[in-house]
Amino acid sequence: xxxxxxxxxxxxxxxxxxxxxxxxxxxxxxxxxxxxxxxxxxxxxxxxxxxxxxxxxxxxxxxxxxxxxxxxxxxxxxxxxxxxxxxxxxxxxxxxxxxxxxxxxxxxxxxx
Amino acid sequence: xxxxxxxxxxxxxxxxxxxxxxxxxxxxxxxxxxxxxxxxxxxxxxxxxxxxxxxxxxxxxxxxxxxxxxxxxxxxxxxxxxxxxxxxxxxxxxxxxxxxxxxxxxxxxxxxx
Numbered sequence: 439x440x441x442x443x444x445x446x447x448x449x450x451x452x453x454x455x456x457x458x459x460x461x462x463x464x465x466x467x468x469x470x471x472x473x474x475x476x477x478x479x480x481x482x483x484x485x486x487x488x489x490x491x492x493x494x495x496x497x498x499x500x501x502x503x504x505x506x507x508x509x510x511x512x513x514x515x516x517x518x519x520x521x522x523x524x525x526x527x528x529x530x531x532x533x534x535x536x537x538x539x540x541x542x543x544x545x546x547x548x549x550x
Numbered sequence: 551x552x553x554x555x556x557x558x559x560x561x562x563x564x565x566x567x568x569x570x571x572x573x574x575x576x577x578x579x580x581x582x583x584x585x586x587x588x589x590x591x592x593x594x595x596x597x598x599x600x601x602x603x604x605x606x607x608x609x610x611x612x613x614x615x616x617x618x619x620x621x622x623x624x625x626x627x628x629x630x631x632x633x634x635x636x637x638x639x640x641x642x643x644x645x646x647x648x649x650x651x652x653x654x655x656x657x658x659x660x661x662x663x
Binding site: 484541542 | 659
């Protein structure tokens, strides 16, 4: 079993929909949680970064962490076609990039 | 400011041939990473450099893979000989120290025939 599990999708939604992306994990030592966005044939780019449990909001994006359930989510409000990409969750117990464990990614398509 | 630059973007070779990938990190970033990303998977760390020193190469298959980072700036990842299973995207990333945000290049896509 992988340390980080992520539904690969693909997920297809109409423009303006609320999107929910999720990851579960097994390592209770994870304290830092990240979401990366990866456009086709590009490298991943950091979207959201949270520490421990709770919510963090940035524009149309909200990241949630529930450490008791070992479950993290990324919500995208008012989704746009430009949000079409693969979303990767990543986790670390040290906050250091040297020990990141990535999920396998969820492919999202937002239809105009 | 330029991001992480990788070349070549695409490479097609026959099995048993050698191949090399080059990475130029963001200026001033002393920490450099090489990741492997298979189709439909997340990136997996191959090797991490802090300046010129390879401080984590535990996941690098040393029988056929090698890497170097001369002068603590550019880095090269080599595979010799390549196998069919090496077909993947090789991502380079850099950060300002290990606690800094990770910035990825666009990747080098390898196809081994």
